[in-house]
Amino acid sequence: MKKSELDENEKKGGFGGNPEENFFRGEITYVDQDILLGQGECAGEAYEENEYEAEDEEADEDDENEFYHDAGQKRGRMGRGSVPMKGASKKRAGKKQKRRRKHKFLRRFLGAVLVLALLVLGGMYYAVHQVYGRMHYSAIESVRTENFREDGVTNILLIGNDSRENGEDGRSDAMILLSVSNRTKRIQMTSLLRDMYVDIAGHDGNRLNAAYAFGGAELLMDTIEQNLGITVNRYVLVNFEAFANLVDAVGGVDLELTNEEVQYVNGYLVEYNMLTGRAEGTDYLDASLDGMIHLNGPQALAYSRNRYIGTDFGRTQRQRKVLAGVLHNLPGAVVKNPKGLLDGLLPNLTTNLTAQECYRLCLEAVKLPGYEIAQGSVPVEGSYQNAKIRGMAVLEVDFEKNRNYLRESLYGE
Numbered sequence: 001m002k003k004s005e006l007d008e009n010e011k012k013g014g015f016g017g018n019p020e021e022n023f024f025r026g027e028i029t030y031v032d033q034d035i036l037l038g039q040g041e042c043a044g045e046a047y048e049e050n051e052y053e054a055e056d057e058e059a060d061e062d063d064e065n066e067f068y069h070d071a072g073q074k075r076g077r078m079g080r081g082s083v084p085m086k087g088a089s090k091k092r093a094g095k096k097q098k099r100r101r102k103h104k105f106l107r108r109f110l111g112a113v114l115v116l117a118l119l120v121l122g123g124m125y126y127a128v129h130q131v132y133g134r135m136h137y138s139a140i141e142s143v144r145t146e147n148f149r150e151d152g153v154t155n156i157l158l159i160g161n162d163s164r165e166n167g168e169d170g171r172s173d174a175m176i177l178l179s180v181s182n183r184t185k186r187i188q189m190t191s192l193l194r195d196m197y198v199d200i201a202g203h204d205g206n207r208l209n210a211a212y213a214f215g216g217a218e219l220l221m222d223t224i225e226q227n228l229g230i231t232v233n234r235y236v237l238v239n240f241e242a243f244a245n246l247v248d249a250v251g252g253v254d255l256e257l258t259n260e261e262v263q264y265v266n267g268y269l270v271e272y273n274m275l276t277g278r279a280e281g282t283d284y285l286d287a288s289l290d291g292m293i294h295l296n297g298p299q300a301l302a303y304s305r306n307r308y309i310g311t312d313f314g315r316t317q318r319q320r321k322v323l324a325g326v327l328h329n330l331p332g333a334v335v336k337n338p339k340g341l342l343d344g345l346l347p348n349l350t351t352n353l354t355a356q357e358c359y360r361l362c363l364e365a366v367k368l369p370g371y372e373i374a375q376g377s378v379p380v381e382g383s384y385q386n387a388k389i390r391g392m393a394v395l396e397v398d399f400e401k402n403r404n405y406l407r408e409s410l411y412g413e
Contacts, residue, residue, distance in 0.1 A: 031399060043266065053222045142218060146233045154180045155230060158175070158176040158236055159175055160243060174319050177191075177224075187372070191316030193208070193312050196394070198223055198397075199226060200214065201219070202215075207392065230406050236353070243301050246345045248296055250337075252300070254292055257291070265285055267302075303322065379401075383402055385396060
């Protein structure tokens with residue numbers, strides 16, 4: 001058929017009849033093509049007349065491919081027109097399915113993490129309450145409602161007394177301010193020298209450790225606040241037995257001693273053995289030793305009590321060395337010897353920290369391995385002078401200098 005005749009037939013609407021039959025005869029027109037491809041104004045009518053419907057997309061595509069193949073024609077432009085659309089639809093469906101699987105996995109993962117976190121927190125809460133129940137809680141009403149953290153710093157006063165029984169009797173043989181600072185990322189141990197001459201509320205001026213003798217931990221904390229200008233309202237009281245047990249529970253400490261210090265360790269062990277009913281000579285060090293020596297609990301206690309070498313400054317420095325060694329070995333002891341820690345230490349502790357406060361400290365402990373451990377003492381060098389007041393050998397202190405030192409070292413100001 002000539003092109004002019006084909007164009008004329010197209011104007012008249014094609015060859016007439018069924019477009020599929022025209023196609024098989026090789027007489028398809030552009031109008032019939034539009035009908036077969038579902039385009040143009042007559043598309044809907046043609047599909048109704050020929051009842052050309054596919055049950056689903058895949059069957060439709062298979063039928064179309066078979067139809068054109070049997071007709072001996074190339075699929076060409078007609079058959080390929082719908083393929084990209086079908087492929088895009090399948091691709092979108094695949095992406096949606098992948099997103100659904102990803103979201104489902106994420107929900108399950110987050111659910112598992114939440115359950116694990118609840119189990120850990122619940123276990124930790126239970127453990128803290130079990131541990132706390134073995135300590136002695138002694139409330140101080142005047143500070144019960146005060147927050148134990150100030151400006152990102154938690155100050156806890158560690159009091160070592162020379163009592164052989166649990167309680168607040170005896171003298172405050174050691175006073176160390178343990179400060180955990182979120183601002184400086186530092187754990188600082190600051191020894192407070194007991195011979196500082198301070199103002200004590202309701203009493204005449206006296207040595208700092210006299211405040212403990214007059215009014216226990218409450219008056220001692222109040223005296224520190226008034227004279228040094230920092231908030232201290234929580235304390236932990238440790239007696240001799242607790243100190244020695246703690247060192248033993250962490251496996252002892254390695255410290256460098258002079259031969260003179262070794263002699264004094266043996267001297268203090270004489271008193272300790274008598275007070276605890278142990279045989280004379282128990283735990284004595286070889287009198288010829290010096291240098292790095294491994295000390296057990298009673299030996300470390302005897303070492304830290306020595307106030308004859310280096311005056312009270314030397315004694316407090318030795319106390320901090322022992323405490324630093326304990327902190328260094330503590331993580332391993334928690335894993336290897338938890339029972340020794342609990343049995344040896346807890347029954348000999350007295351504190352006004354509540355169970356909830358202990359729980360908060362426990363949660364924050366995960367950050368502490370990354371903190372720097374620092375040491376210091378008050379009064380700082382150049383801020384005091386020796387004096388004698390009412391027959392007492394004391395240290396007269398420039399408290400303004402020491403307040404500035406504490407604000408800078410604890411609060412980073």
